[in-house]
């Protein structure tokens with residue numbers, strides 16, 4: 259972004275600012291002094307600590323102005339301060355103002371799983387014809403979405419923004435900030451079900467993404483999910499469905515996969531053959547969502563084919579890596595929940611290998627009272643004839659460990675406390691050979707990426 263400080267003050271309805279602010283240009287916004295660039299507006303937020311205490315760091319890093327909570331005892335030295343009731347709310351207000359100013363088309367994407375992958379795929383296809391800005395990494399909540407909006411530049415034509423939630427009402431709030439022209443729901447799983455109790459209530463919360471949809475907006479959703487098809491009847495906007503079933507307006511056929519890519523055809527044009535550099539039928543579903551969005555913006559299918567062959571995928575989403583001993587590592591460690599684990603285990607079981615298939619599964623968090631049964635329920639996705647070695651990590655995975663007793667010989671079934679990741683890494687190092695495939699999947703909070711880093715470091 260580029261804005262005069264005086265314009266930012268007007269956007270925040272701050273009166274009587276110094277004329278000198280007309281000559282101060284702000285070219286970035288950040289809430290972390292360790293990451294902000296010279297010329298930035300610093301936004302002090304409260305986490306474990308209070309961001310206000312890092313104002314000197316922000317000034318040293320080149321901040322040219324700062325938001326400042328009216329609750330602070332005194333103003334900061336040596337930097338223009340825009341005094342506001344709440345810096346987070348001010349960040350959101352500024353983002354809404356800036357979105358209106360740039361006025362891009364907005365594609366908003368949510369879903370229990372697949373938001374980030376679909377966002378990356380969608381942005382890649384749309385970029386073949388438009389100037390696109392997309393959510394970086396997983397910046398998808400009440401802080402991340404405003405940051406994404408403020409990351410646009412004056413010639414941004416389409417904003418592809420990921421909207422996350424783990425409580426009712428959050429998507430309603432975010433949808434009304436971004437006011438999408440296109441709202442996408444990838445699927446309904448069990449992510450954060452601890453705070454919803456049922457998938458029905460997760461679906462209710464996901465449908466909130468349509469609350470900010472523009473008058474002439476389009477709602478694009480996974481038509482294979484009954485929880486969505488039934489709720490879509492209440493949505494007045496134009497709609498478009500994608501999925502594996504031929505009842506969808508866009509569906510895939512002739513799906514073929516190997517260990518590094520998956521190809522498929524679509525009903526819109528049988529002559530087109532798509533390839534994605536990922537495994538898993540679920541990633542075909544994500545690609546269908548992206549293709550569906552692209553047709554809303556009249557992108558040629560040939561351009562969609564090209565874009566999906568090679569696109570910039572955010573790390574740790576079913577990502578192939580090379581292990582130190584020559585093994586292939588499938589890193590899927592950003593998050594985890596039952597549907598995702600079952601699907602990625604099914605993909606692993608079908609992946610060709612000269613050696614063994616090894617699954618390293620960490621706890622699935624935020625499942626609430628269903629945690630035990632959902633962890634035990636993974637036993638049906640593990641077959642020693644397909645996945646020879648199983649390593650389980652975390653308190654909840656102890657339930658699966660017990661459930662697999664008798665199905666796996668104890669010499670091929672291993673259990674670790676979440677605090678024993680170093681022990682797990684060394685045991686894996688000792689076991690793995692160059693011909694093996696190793697899948698690692700766990701919730702973010704288990705930090706299985708530390709094991710991935712150990713297995714892949716040069």
Ligand SMILES: CC(=O)N[C@H]1[C@@H](OP(=O)(O)OP(=O)(O)OC[C@H]2O[C@@H](n3ccc(=O)[nH]c3=O)[C@H](O)[C@@H]2O)O[C@H](CO)[C@@H](O)[C@@H]1O[C@H](C)C(=O)N[C@@H](C)C(=O)N[C@H](CCC(=O)N[C@@H](CCC[C@@H](N)C(=O)O)C(=O)O)C(=O)O
Pocket residue numbers: 289290291292302303304305306307308309310312315395396397398399400401402403405422423424425428
């Ligand atoms: C407020 C904040 O910045 N939090 C980030 C901060 O957390 P922490 O509590 O550790 O902050 P500190 O106490 O260290 O510092 C306080 C503030 O001071 C700043 N600061 C610190 C040191 C310094 O030298 N200079 C400084 O300026 C600092 O920046 C703080 O502002 O740090 C963590 C580690 O980096 C961050 O993770 C934390 O970020 C929070 C979680 C956040 O919300 N970040 C957003 C930008 C974001 O979108 N993060 C996404 C993950 C979002 C997510 O999990 N989404 C869920 C669904 C939505 C759930 C929603 N209810 C939610 O709350 O998230 C999903 O399932 O996808 C990401 O980072 O990937």
Ligand SMILES: Nc1ncnc2c1ncn2[C@@H]1O[C@H](COP(=O)(O)OP(=O)(O)OP(=O)(O)O)[C@@H](O)[C@H]1O
Pocket residue numbers: 369370371372373374375376396398422444445447449540541543544574575576590591592593597598599601602
């Ligand atoms: N369509 C899908 N259906 C089921 N599981 C999926 C789907 N897409 C991705 N996954 C699984 O979810 C993992 C995370 O994918 P991705 O990051 O795209 O989801 P997300 O919704 O952005 O997650 P988060 O809520 O953490 O942002 C993948 O590595 C894969 O295991």
Ligand SMILES: C[C@@H](N)C(=O)N[C@H](C)C(=O)O
Pocket residue numbers: 396449450592593594595622623624700701702703
């Ligand atoms: C980290 C956040 N995006 C998330 O998905 N949390 C759940 C609990 C997970 O990590 O599986």
